[in-house]
Amino acid sequence: MGTAQPTSxxxxxxxxxxxxxxxxxxxxSGRQLLPFDLRNPGRLHKLKTTRACGWAENFVAFDSASAEALWGDVETRVPAALAAVHAGTPFADPRTEATLRDLVMLHFVRSHHYRDIHTDAFERSRAGLVGSLIxxxxxxxxxxxxxxxxLHLSGTASLGAYVERLIERSSVARDHQSGKLFRTSIENAFNKVRAMASTWGVEVLTPERGQFLIGDNPAVTIRTEGDTTTYGMAFGDAHSLILPIGPRHLLALGPKSLMGTIPQAGVDRLNNVQVHAAERYVYMHPKSDLQKFASRAARQRADQ
Structure with missing residues (x-):
């Protein structure tokens, strides 16, 4: 039986x-990458280790071992899959293609974006329940x-406050507060979208010029109409789901599996999507020369 655990x-x-x-x-010793703070684009950005980047505090706060085991089932297979990508043979073994697809879906669900959707849905449901009961x-x-x-309660406001108290004492509200509800939701969501994506192909794309960067909400749904790319729509409404997996490779789910190249303009568009979809940070190779690009995109993002 799961119990609430202190996590970091x-x-x-x-x-x-x-x-x-x-x-x-x-x-x-060790290796470093460059994190770029989109809320403070003018600051001095210092190199950091992977341990210091791409994390959230208490993301799964209840029985996190259950979720970690689910993620670990995918992540233990990733090094071999990335080696196949680098070797130019990502489709030689069907298991590699499945791992790359799972990697995209893992980062789609295990994200700031999904947590925000979960929290908003819970709050909307609670508000709707209060109104319905009254x-x-x-x-x-x-x-x-x-x-x-x-007490004799007469007005709508006093009834609403009483209903809020009743809801807060419910098992569902307690599970939401402890994080149990989110942990169950995110595990179920991963299994669901993983099954939905199982029939999609995996495109492995390489820039003709330039490099990819990666945001802290890295797996993003997109639709492309001509030269216009929009992002953040529901999974079922997307043309593709993208995930950078290195400066020189990006995964895109699509109708069929293939290896291809992408022109500089396309690289810029997809890097721009990473910036705008991010919670706060994007990460890049220290020698990518992408700081100026990220700074411009961060200012555009702030103006929206």
């Missing part, structure tokens, strides 16, 4: 994926409030 930093971007954007540290059972609520508190 949980990586939303797999460290094995962040490692693709690193170079050997100039001093000491509209349909006002007299029952007044009698129950009088029995429990000895």
């Amino acid at each position: 930093r949980q990586h939303l971007i797999s460290k094995v994926l962040l490692k693709e954007f690193t170079m050997p540290a100039q001093k000491g 509209s349909n059972f006002p007299e029952h609520l007044r009698r129950e409030a009088l029995r429990e508190t000895g």
Whole structure:
């Protein structure tokens, strides 16, 4: 039986994926990449290790071992899949293609974006329940409030406050507060979208020029109409779901599996999507020369 556990930093971007954007540290051992703070584009951005990047505090705060086991089932297969991509043979083994597809879906669900959707949905449901109970059972609520508190509640505001108290004592609200509801939701969502994506192909795309960067909401749904790319729509409404997996490779789910190249303009559009879809940070290879691009895109994002 799961119990609430104290947790700390949980990586939303797999460290094995962040490692693709690193170079050997100039001093000491290890490898480093460049995080870029989109809220403070003018600051001095310092190189950091993968351990210090791409994480969230207490992302799955209840029984996190259950979710980590689910993610681990995918992540243990990723190094071999990335090696096949680098070797130019991602489709030689069907298991590699499945791993790359799972990697995209993992980062689609294990994200700031999904947590925001979950929280908003819960709050909308709670607000709707309050309104529904007040509209349909006002007299029952007044009698129950009088029995429990000895107070005569007359106005809508006082009834609403009482209903909020009732909801807060419910098992669903307690599970939401502890994080149990989110952990169950995110695991179910991963299994659902993983099944939905199982018939999609995997495109492995390489820039003709330039490099990809990766945001902290890295797996993004997109629709492309001519030279216009929009992002962030529901999974079922998207033309593709993209995930950068290194400076020189990006995965895109599509009708069929293929390896291809993408022109500089397309690279810029997809990097721009990463910036605008990010919660706060994008990450890049230290020698990518993408800081100016990220700074311009961050200012455009701030103006929207």
